[in-house]
Amino acid sequence: MAVPTLGVEEEFLTVDPLTREPVPAGAGIPDTVHDADLDFQLELSPAQVETATGVCADLRGLREQLARGRRRLADAAVAAGARLLATGVPPLGDPPARTSDTPRYREMGRRYGALTTRTGLCGCHVHVAVPIGTAVQVSNFLRPWLPALTTVTANSPFFDGAETGYASWRSLLWSRWPLAGPPPYFESERHYRQLVAELIRGGVIMDQGMIYWFVRPSAHAPTVEVRIADVATTVDDAVLLAGLVRGLVTLALRDLEAGRPAPTVGSELLRAACWQAARGGLAGRCVDPISGDPSSGWAMLDRLHAHVRPALVDHGDDGILDTLLGRLRSRGCGADLQRADHRRTGDVRAVVDAAIGRTTS
DSSP, X not given: OOOOOEEEEEXXXXXXXXXXXXXXXXXXXXXXXXXXXXXXXXXXXXXXXXXXXXXXXXXXXXXXXXXXXHXXXXXXXXXXTOEEEOOSSOSSSOOXXXXXXXXXXXXXXXXXXXXXXXXXXXXXXXXXXXXXXXXXXXXXXXXXXXXXXXXXXXXXXXXXXXXXXXXXXXXXXXXXXXXXXXXXOOSXXXXXXXXXHHHHHTTSOSSGGGOOBSEEEOSSSSEEEEEEEEOOSSHHHHHHHHHHHHHHHHHHHHHXXXXXXXXXXXXXXXXXXXXXXXXXXXXXXXXXXXXXXXXXXXXXXXXXXXXXXHHHHHHTOHHHHHHHHHHHHHHOOHHHXXXXXXXXXXXXXXXXXXXXXXXXO
């Protein structure tokens, strides 16, 4: 089996260098930044901007594109009088109370009201190429591992100037949208298509692009898309997440080829486990969605790493991921770093400044 290609989308905030609060500089950035490999896009809030890599065959190429994309956006933000910030929610202040001025975002504002304003929620989406027609089945295999993936880049413990008590407060805010959360277990692609059609017909969502499940068939590419993660605090953490996701997808494809079924984890336990992972992060208390037993975030991540290791070896990714996992273990995820900055300084502004520095590190 060929090694699947992959790509990553990252969302960022643009913040004022003095107040550290979100400013609507992101709306003008995509038109000023150009790169043959990368795509720069508007986001729902004008205080956000998104970059998407091209199709990458290996993690080294992915890392280079991610690093270059962040540098290009950071330079453009400075030129616009702002700073680029990789964090899941604004640690200080609120984004502008309006959406970016596009037909789609205006329609979302009309339909969904206050859900579309003062959001500024920034995620990291990993795409892995899969054969046409199998993305739904692959997503079934990934469901039990969603809580562990949450912990890798949990990066939003502060919001509106205060500690939230959650490693990923973004996950909780994002869950207000219809269909945001772990997906159901789908019996077939037909089951998936039928449910999506009913949700569109009923006016719950506008189109397939508003399926915000944590793992889904992509609405615009022949990939399975994992979208549970906060935007990573560093490029290394984004690459670690992408390597783990590709390992999971590879094993799922092998299981499908061998006729092995995906584990059927109950939807309510899985949703609770995702909530608990967003609460606890790597350092806190979590719950294993397969057994229902208490676990730490690190224990879940170590089980995930052991599970995907055969695929990592086949991909040639095992050495890279061992190194990146070791770095994560030595310093913690973005939430751990933000909390350490706050313990040292007692100032959320200093937390933002440190996170700005790590965005392009």
